[in-house]
Amino acid sequence: MLASNPNLTKCPFFPTRYVPISRSFHITCCVSQLQSAAEVVNGRVPERNEIRLGLPSKGRMAADTLDLLKDCQLSVKHVNPRQYVAQIPQLSDLEVWFQRPKDIVRKLLSGDLDLGIAGFDTVSEYGQGNEDLIIVHDALDYGDCHLSLAIPKYGIFENINSMKDLAQMPQWTEEKPLRVATGFTYLGPKFMKENGLNHVSFSTADGALEAAPAMGIADAILDLVSSGITLKENNLKEIEGGVVLRSQAVLVASKRSLIQRKSALDTTHEILERLEAHLRAEGQFTVTANMRGSSAEEVAERVLSQPSLSGLQGPTISPVFCKRDGQISSDYYAIVICVPKKALYKSVQQLRAIGGSGVLVSPLTYIFDEETPRWRELLSALGL
Ligand SMILES: Nc1ncnc2c1ncn2[C@@H]1O[C@H](COP(=O)(O)OP(=O)(O)OP(=O)(O)O)[C@@H](O)[C@H]1O
Ligand SMILES: O=P(O)(O)OC[C@H]1O[C@H](OP(=O)(O)OP(=O)(O)O)[C@H](O)[C@@H]1O
Numbered sequence: 001m002l003a004s005n006p007n008l009t010k011c012p013f014f015p016t017r018y019v020p021i022s023r024s025f026h027i028t029c030c031v032s033q034l035q036s037a038a039e040v041v042n043g044r045v046p047e048r049n050e051i052r053l054g055l056p057s058k059g060r061m062a063a064d065t066l067d068l069l070k071d072c073q074l075s076v077k078h079v080n081p082r083q084y085v086a087q088i089p090q091l092s093d094l095e096v097w098f099q100r101p102k103d104i105v106r107k108l109l110s111g112d113l114d115l116g117i118a119g120f121d122t123v124s125e126y127g128q129g130n131e132d133l134i135i136v137h138d139a140l141d142y143g144d145c146h147l148s149l150a151i152p153k154y155g156i157f158e159n160i161n162s163m164k165d166l167a168q169m170p171q172w173t174e175e176k177p178l179r180v181a182t183g184f185t186y187l188g189p190k191f192m193k194e195n196g197l198n199h200v201s202f203s204t205a206d207g208a209l210e211a212a213p214a215m216g217i218a219d220a221i222l223d224l225v226s227s228g229i230t231l232k233e234n235n236l237k238e239i240e241g242g243v244v245l246r247s248q249a250v251l252v253a254s255k256r257s258l259i260q261r262k263s264a265l266d267t268t269h270e271i272l273e274r275l276e277a278h279l280r281a282e283g284q285f286t287v288t289a290n291m292r293g294s295s296a297e298e299v300a301e302r303v304l305s306q307p308s309l310s311g312l313q314g315p316t317i318s319p320v321f322c323k324r325d326g327q328i329s330s331d332y333y334a335i336v337i338c339v340p341k342k343a344l345y346k347s348v349q350q351l352r353a354i355g356g357s358g359v360l361v362s363p364l365t366y367i368f369d370e371e372t373p374r375w376r377e378l379l380s381a382l383g384l
């Protein structure tokens, strides 16, 4: 139980929240959040002309975020790693601010940033379900991990393999709760409660949580997992139903900013279109092949008879003209299709099976659709 944990105390500013006693910086942060929040609570966002995008200043998300933007032709001009403000020359009214991922979320809530990129886990933990946060793109395709509960493989946990088993263990009582070490002090308690574990206490640390059970500090940990190596090396295991959430990098915005700053919405549209165009193209190849045929329609029929050759909107088929005995004829047709990378070899086999030859495969850089579904979803979530 939260209240019985000596390491946590009621936050003086948000009485429904508990904060680690040692983390007075968190309380300071609550104060500054309150001050900024006061500015926006009555519906107005702070006055400024530039749109602010928060990007991770360091840690495992930082380099991949810059790489993604570069791939979208949105390179960040950042001369010095210790300088926390930067520009994206392609987006003239946008300022980039480098911040720790958790501060990106806090500053979106306080109105000091309009847009940000962070892990979904961080958005969920520090956003605490605040309705002002809106996920603009939920799958930026890096930073994959999941937040999961893990317990020792040994001792009293040897035969415990699910959350249900864990909840039914007779050991956990009001006086002797299940001790969980986690940095996720909002999601952790919420998850345990939702899973019927009522006798739980939490402790927190900034890293190397996997050591806590062996050190006798905790019975279980709730932390991020990607390869699973850290758990394995520390004799811990995940259990059925123990995944709190799955995470990857996301583009997140403040609803208020998007509604009240017209240019924030326009800039978000452009960033979203570029992200979608790049991410859609990344999974595809362009495949070109020649095929003998009597007409474009007849070739199309053959191509469309194969399950992996329909492309994005059906194949493009154009006649290949050659001069024979002074006569121009088109016995061959060139077909162009987009093929998912995973289905490349299958597609080549199917092309050959219907008489395709000279198959050329090239990378695809961008796919701009007429309108991205995510843009429509965003507008409807904003009530626009
Ligand atoms: N194996 C992993 N462990 C932790 N984070 C991961 C992992 N794989 C992907 N991530 C993502 O990277 C983010 C962690 O980035 P970073 O290392 O900058 O944060 P941090 O160490 O939690 O931050 P801070 O140092 O400010 O406490 C996570 O929030 C998550 O979205
Ligand atoms: O499943 P894996 O691939 O082994 O990754 C999981 C580990 O990585 C992270 O720690 P990090 O490397 O950030 O070190 P820290 O615990 O000191 O923060 C996370 O907190 C886990 O400990």
Ligand SMILES: [Mg+2]
Residues within 6 Å of the ligand: 207
């Ligand atoms: Mg870390």
